[in-house]
Amino acid sequence: MRMLLADQGQSWKEEVVSLDAWGQGTLKTSCLFGQLPKFQDGDLTLYQSNLPDSWLYGKGQQEAALVDMVDDGLEDLIRHFGQQFLRNNEEGKAQYLKELPGHLKPFETLLAQKKGGQSFIVGDQISFADYQLLDLLLNHERLFPGSLNDFPLLSAYVACLRARPKLKAFLDSPEHVNRPISARLKI
Template structure:
């Protein structure tokens, strides 16, 4: 039996969280080796395990993979979450790259200075509702299918659900103007969020006790920063 993938990162979301989501969506069990101190990170560097001196790092199929997008691409291709041809893969890449931009913006909200948080939240809301979520609402409306690409579950669906849930943590009603994305009393059976959340592997990952990480608390930020600086 092949060894489980092993994820090397602090015990928090960061850039590893999308990797956790994608492995979970594929039904792949994985182990985690949490970085607790700067010395732990330094040892990985000295041992030559980090090609560009950075984590995330994932041990998978005999490789020590770094660079988040490369890792995500590999997992998606390995587990048939990357479309059936080059055109579908290109669409998935476009959607995912846009979502990663929004994901990154949301991820950085917790590290904003107190006097900048309100403006940063306003920026998240503006870009989510005017640039990013309208794209996916239109895609679902135009093709009338359950999934974003090829009417087949793909990494784009996983990334969109992850980003939706993160955005709702910042502003619970952020999907109010997107009926095909949100869950409401009237759209629960057809909303994207409901459909993807009820895929068995995703549903399992959303349950308490899974390896999904909670939002970073401000009081935990200094500990994380000490690992990297």
Template sequence: MYNVAMKLTYFNCRGLGEMIRLLLTDKQIPFEDERFGYADWPSYKPKMQFGQVPCLYVEDEQIVQTGAIMRHLGRAYGLNGHNEQETTFIDMFFEGIRDLHTKYAHLIYGDFENGKEPFIKDVLPVELEKLEKLFKTYSNGELFIAGPKESYADYALFEELDVLLVLSHSALDHFPALKSFHERFSQRSNLKVYLSKRAALNVPINGNGKTIEKKKL
């Protein structure tokens, strides 16, 4: 195990930071979870290489860019596939999730009120179909993205599906492999405790409060 002091700096919402929190929490990797409000952002922004967060401090070294942070953790903690082929597949899957998230973010930070229904009806089924198909590549889609062992991308997938389910409770109804992955993943013991605390605290999903998880205790 890679034993270093880590601190994750991100807004006090789920956003892009949440997949990192999920990975560290699930694997019980100690880290300081530094969350700040929007009023404090101007004092953080100039310290970030691209003026954005999430930022993972590893000892005093800053890592920014969500994909770079996730891949770093993947390499450091063996969540990166068993061989080159698996690693490439995991990277590819992760980028596909990020593409869907970009579309979701346009909705959330754009014309949410008018865009929500068309997004759920027209965009989501097309995008989820692609992920459902790809998810079945390894182990018939019954385990993780790259088969029997979880990877860093599984945390991104779980978080993406979770926010989509808040947007639309029936979002996964036609995608049984993804739906069952989401259910199984939410039952992992460390995550289960974390998810229940998070729901109790009503942590906002996004920065503008467009979607908030309902309490499920």
């Protein structure tokens, strides 16, 4: 969401909730589904991780369906990633790294159907799935240097998106650079 807002030239105010504050329960009971994030824009309040991202869905129903497909594939990989890291052992991490090429291949295949990684994952305009895929790939590059070496289209895609001026400024900012990948997973 932060990448999307920054790249689209939107400003925002972020309120970070500590685990202690969350544990007190007051905020949790005020959230519609009892979980964060919460996004508020004027009178509009949205809850859940992906809802605010849905602003950029592509053109038409076909592109929206493809964006959903990519998003679902990313959610599966993120869930798998979290499960392996929650095991918090080297064996789980090694197994994940061994399986990673199989998980990245579908995204490389989608890019092969486009402009060789010099385009977006779906359609001719950026979608929220692009920001989610970029976030996942950047995190993998941090955690597993070289994990994209066998994926030239994904590597080109990352370079292409990172070069977007507003997105580059955000990605290079201390607010992003110093943010943990996951406070929950302590990485």
